[in-house]
Amino acid sequence: MxxxxxxxxxxxxxxxAQEKLKIIDVVIELVDARIPLSSRNPVxxxxxxxxxxxxxxxxxxxxxxxxxxxxxxxxxEKGFAVxxxxxxxxxxxxxxxxxxxxxxxxxxxxxxxxxxxxxxxRALILGxxxxxxxxxxxxxxxxKIAKIGDKPGVTKAQQWIKVGQEMELLDTPGILWPKFNDExxxxxxxxxxxxxxxxxxxxxxxxxxxxxxxxxxxxxLMERYGLEDIPEEMxxxxxxxxxxxxxxxxxxxxxxxxxxxILFREFRSxxxxxxxxxxxx
Ligand SMILES: Nc1nc2c(ncn2[C@@H]2O[C@H](COP(=O)(O)OP(=O)(O)OP(=O)(O)O)[C@@H](O)[C@H]2O)c(=O)[nH]1
Numbered sequence: 142m143x144x145x146x147x148x149x150x151x152x153x154x155x156x157x158a159q160e161k162l163k164i165i166d167v168v169i170e171l172v173d174a175r176i177p178l179s180s181r182n183p184v185x186x187x188x189x190x191x192x193x194x195x196x197x198x199x200x201x202x203x204x205x206x207x208x209x210x211x212x213x214x215x216x217x218e219k220g221f222a223v224x225x226x227x228x229x230x231x232x233x234x235x236x237x238x239x240x241x242x243x244x245x246x247x248x249x250x251x252x253x254x255x256x257x258x259x260x261x262x263r264a265l266i267l268g269x270x271x272x273x274x275x276x277x278x279x280x281x282x283x284x285k286i287a288k289i290g291d292k293p294g295v296t297k298a299q300q301w302i303k304v305g306q307e308m309e310l311l312d313t314p315g316i317l318w319p320k321f322n323d324e325x326x327x328x329x330x331x332x333x334x335x336x337x338x339x340x341x342x343x344x345x346x347x348x349x350x351x352x353x354x355x356x357x358x359x360x361x362l363m364e365r366y367g368l369e370d371i372p373e374e375m376x377x378x379x380x381x382x383x384x385x386x387x388x389x390x391x392x393x394x395x396x397x398x399x400x401x402x403i404l405f406r407e408f409r410s411x412x413x414x415x416x417x418x419x420x421x422x
Contacts, residue, residue: 171268
């Protein structure tokens with residue numbers, strides 16, 4: 142996803158999601174379990190109001206299990222059905238159709254009362270770029286659905302994917318833009334790969350990460366970089382990691398760019414363990 146989000150794109154995305162939602166019974170929202178709020182777009186609350194909703198905390202394999210549990214309770218209290226999943230491996234995905242059908246039960250009952258033959262329940266996946274929408278659609282479809290990019294002038298008919306006997310899923314997800322209202326949100330989106338590298342300041346993002354790890358997961362830093370303690374000053378922490386990893390320039394000076402690259406890469410690839418960058422409240 143290389144789109145840069147300008148007001149025009151946002152309005153278009155909202156309109157498209159709105160259009161899709163007209164024919165939808167249950168809304169499935171996909172967020173990144175490491176940053177469930179930063180990877181949501183609040184516009185969805187307005188778009189999907191009055192519809193039963195399932196919240197999927199995806200990439201749960203990368204998130205801190207303790208935090209994920211807290212987030213599950215958080216969203217349940219807000220009236221969502223919630224599942225934690227790993228769309229890549231398929232963990233938890235089996236439960237999705239079950240929960241969707243449960244959520245649609247009142248609708249099915251209503252159809253029956255009206256003497257109608259209940260049709261399949263229609264669901265749509267909605268989320269910001271890179272949260273795993275295509276991955277889960279392919280999982281639920283049990284085959285690879287080709288990605289259809291934007292092709293001007295080509296209108297694609299709505300395609301439904303059958304998921305079991307009683308559920309149908311729209312084959313293209315609804316894409317919403319990430320939030321840009323707060324610097325910390327931007328850092329979290331950058332660290333988890335939701336926004337393109339070119340549009341964030343690499344050094345600032347890494348400082349944010351290191352500060353966060355220092356406060357929330359100091360033992361992971363100590364373990365990964367062989368530190369005996371965590372120094373008070375950030376610059377000393379950079380120095381210690383740099384020295385341990387041999388990131389030196391001439392004259393024994395620490396190469397901070399290399400330290401930042403190591404931290405960023407090792408966080409992204411899960412080498413620092415399962416880490417959530419956000420906690421409820
Ligand atoms: N570790 C992990 N990676 C995942 C999971 N789900 C998806 N991914 C990876 O996340 C990346 C993005 O997945 P996509 O399915 O392309 O995401 P998308 O939301 O369709 O992205 P856009 O097309 O940009 O809107 C891919 O590299 C996936 O392999 C998961 O549960 N765990």
